């Protein structure tokens with residue numbers, strides 16, 4: 465029987481929120497998901513720009529509870545990932561638990577429960593509050609003088625304006641990250657006049673993206689075939705991880721491989737422009753399915769490197785005085801990775817807000833919880849493995865642990881939060897693991913800005929699993945609900 469007394473509220477119906485929802489549904493725990501948009505999918509709903517493909521194997525981007533035997537390609541296009549996610553939500557009846565178009569604006573811990581407010585004026589209460597609000601969700605626009613003066617269509621890559629025709633336009637793409645690379649490549653091959661504005665070159669993975677064959681699909685259907693493939697993928701993740709974590713021959717081989725991709729560029733000046741001046745892997749590596757380096761050598765594609773001085777109604781002016789006339793401007797300028805659940809106003813014990821708790825530095829225990837915020841959990845919060853573990857796999861491990869903590873708290877009629885000491889111990893352990901990884905060494909990336917250590921997981925994937933399987937209950941404070949403030 466469903467226990468109507470105990471309630472969980474989940475914020476966000478992306479991959480993380482849906483994974484949590486399905487887990488709660490199966491555990492027969494009463495819950496509601498609030499989603500500020502009109503559909504599920506998060507990232508895959510919002511990012512519809514041309515050229516977007518998943519950067520891990522399609523098979524690694526599956527919910528473990530709903531295998532997909534039918535991916536069209538080795539790395540599926542974003543549209544297919546979104547269709548899969550929507551199918552999971554509908555097939556599992558999860559949409560029945562979601563309040564769409566309802567943004568959670570505030571959550572306050574009071575008298576042992578979370579009191580929740582939404583933009584629609586609704587109030588709700590929950591014993592456990594789960595923030596599945598995404599780590600790459602809040603678009604970041606650059607502060608360039610004259611930005612609002614641009615006369616033509618202009619939009620962030622996560623808000624693609626499909627009403628703008630490709631043909632006959634001079635496109636500008638600002639940004640050299642994963643989105644900037646994929647958009648430039650797609651527009652160039654589509655024959656558009658496209659200029660990509662970059663401040664610094666990125667390492668780009670030039671990869672093949674073949675269609676899956678009937679043989680590959682058949683293999684999955686054979687007795688034990690799916691499980692065998694899963695084990696193989698698991699091994700691949702563990703083996704593929706180590707060059708990021710430790711210096712040595714594997715890293716050197718990767719560096720040689722990435723350097724060799726630059727040989728696709730014939731013009732020495734262009735090659736120089738696109739040669740990165742920092743270590744491989746320090747930033748998330750853009751993946752190119754249709755050879756970005758060949759795409760940018762097409763006569764209709766241009767790379768402009770340097771500092772943008774200003775944006776004018778008809779184009780961009782560079783610091784060296786170069787002017788580039790444009791009709792459409794795309795900001796492939798990324799997201800605010802440190803926003804997490806904000807701008808939601810979250811207030812924990814003693815009236816301390818999340819902004820106050822994270823004022824000096826962002827902290828968390830395992831990326832899932834933090835002291836002073838009882839029975840609040842985050843999915844893919846700070847220090848989650850955003851760069852070396854496929855997201856669904858990381859979620860499986862986080863959610864497994866959260867469910868264990870929820871069960872324990874229910875049994876004890878208590879709230880649960882990590883202790884300060886355990887959180888500090890966790891952070892110290894991570895800090896000790898960063899030296900020698902690709903994420904440190906002077907390069908700038910979104911994981912490190914304003915932080916003493918990058919907000920990611922610097923240990924092997926297998927350690928992530930072990931960590932969550934072995935989380936000691938002594939690391940947590942269980943406070944009887946009747947006594948919680």
Ligand SMILES: Cc1cc2nc3c(=O)[nH]c(=O)nc-3n(C[C@H](O)[C@H](O)[C@H](O)COP(=O)(O)OP(=O)(O)OC[C@H]3O[C@@H](n4cnc5c(N)ncnc54)[C@H](O)[C@@H]3O)c2cc1C
Pocket residue numbers: 475476477478479480481498499500501504505506507508511517518519520566567568569596597598599600601643805808843844854855
């Ligand atoms: C362009 C792009 C490409 C990517 N490609 C890959 C890839 O190839 N492989 C990979 O592993 N990862 C990739 N990622 C990372 C990707 O974000 C994760 O894989 C995953 O989709 C994150 O899921 P999530 O549910 O945690 O967050 P999101 O997908 O961001 O979902 C969060 C949801 O919460 C909702 N929400 C937020 N705040 C509120 C609120 N206050 N009230 C109500 N609802 C709220 C949002 O509307 C959204 O639906 C990519 C990210 C981007 C931006």
